[in-house]
Amino acid sequence: RIAYVNRRFSRHDQAVVHIEDRGYQLADAIYEVWSLFDGKLADPEGHFARLERSLSELKIAMPMSRAALTMVLKETVRQNRVREGLVYLQVGRGVAPRDHAFPHPDTPPSIVITVKAIDRVATEAKAAKGVSVITTPENRWGRCDIKTVGLLPNAMAKQAAKERGAAEAWFVDEMGLVTEGASSNAWIIDADGTVRTRATNANILRGVTRYSLLEILKEQGMTVDERPFTPDEARAAREAFITGAGALVLPVVAVDGHPVGDGTVGPVAMKLRSLYIERAR
Numbered sequence: 001r002i003a004y005v006n007r008r009f010s011r012h013d014q015a016v017v018h019i020e021d022r023g024y025q026l027a028d029a030i031y032e033v034w035s036l037f038d039g040k041l042a043d044p045e046g047h048f049a050r051l052e053r054s055l056s057e058l059k060i061a062m063p064m065s066r067a068a069l070t071m072v073l074k075e076t077v078r079q080n081r082v083r084e085g086l087v088y089l090q091v092g093r094g095v096a097p098r099d100h101a102f103p104h105p106d107t108p109p110s111i112v113i114t115v116k117a118i119d120r121v122a123t124e125a126k127a128a129k130g131v132s133v134i135t136t137p138e139n140r141w142g143r144c145d146i147k148t149v150g151l152l153p154n155a156m157a158k159q160a161a162k163e164r165g166a167a168e169a170w171f172v173d174e175m176g177l178v179t180e181g182a183s184s185n186a187w188i189i190d191a192d193g194t195v196r197t198r199a200t201n202a203n204i205l206r207g208v209t210r211y212s213l214l215e216i217l218k219e220q221g222m223t224v225d226e227r228p229f230t231p232d233e234a235r236a237a238r239e240a241f242i243t244g245a246g247a248l249v250l251p252v253v254a255v256d257g258h259p260v261g262d263g264t265v266g267p268v269a270m271k272l273r274s275l276y277i278e279r280a281r
């Protein structure tokens with residue numbers, strides 16, 4: 001495996017960053033994840049737009065132009081000889097002696113790219129069975145729209161899910177409404193067929209998969225309501241699913257151990273999964 005680290009390609013097992021990289025010390029870095037279909041990045045523009053927005057919200061400079069970055073991403077994919085997988089990009093404020101306040105603006109941003117292969121046969125088998133989710137109180141900061149590597153609450157929520165045999169954790173805010181998953185957006189399909197997902201604001205990530213799926217739903221003429229839901233509403237729903245670069249569109253069959261609808265994988269979620277994959281390929 002090959003990684004791209006600060007303008008060099010290195011063997012993945014020998015790739016290192018500096019001990020005073022601000023990403024390491026302060027989580028002062030942002031990231032993006034692309035799904036890779038047949039060697040091609042899915043939804044490239046959406047992820048680039050969010051990357052630029054996350055960086056600009058944190059006042060970190062783009063490390064290189066979008067065109068140059070695209071070339072480096074493609075070259076890293078090529079060197080790894082991966083056709084189906086995930087591409088990870090991290091951009092940080094760079095290396096400087098530890099200090100909470102920002103270093104000199106000339107500090108070069110750090111940049112890391114890794115590529116991971118995915119076994120599509122295994123992920124399709126998982127999707128066909130559906131996954132369980134748990135719920136957990138929302139405990140993240142007020143700018144979840146910025147895709148930072150400050151993921152400790154997400155990591156802890158995901159671990160709690162894993163320990164309970166679930167694939168994802170849904171954060172629930174103080175109003176009792178689901179915000180999003182630890183690494184995905186959350187959706188339900190109501191008894192009347194309305195597709196529901198929370199509207200985006202500073203409390204959740206503007207999922208690129210979420211946006212693509214909204215376009216697909218529009219094309220399909222389906223009714224969408226960007227309104228949050230409670231875990232109880234998810235259980236009473238006909239179907240539930242999650243979206244994300246890793247999950248794609250993944251049916252949810254149980255919430256906190258209670259079945260969603262009749263507890264089987266939803267046909268609409270599976271249909272939306274194949275429509276999404278078809279479009280991304």
Ligand code: PDD
Nearest residue numbers: 033182183184185205207208209244245
């Ligand atoms: N996670 N919400 C959160 C908190 C996420 O971390 C993600 C993505 C999403 C879905 O966004 P998108 O559709 O743009 O991937 C929503 C990535 C995949 C990760 O952390 O690995």
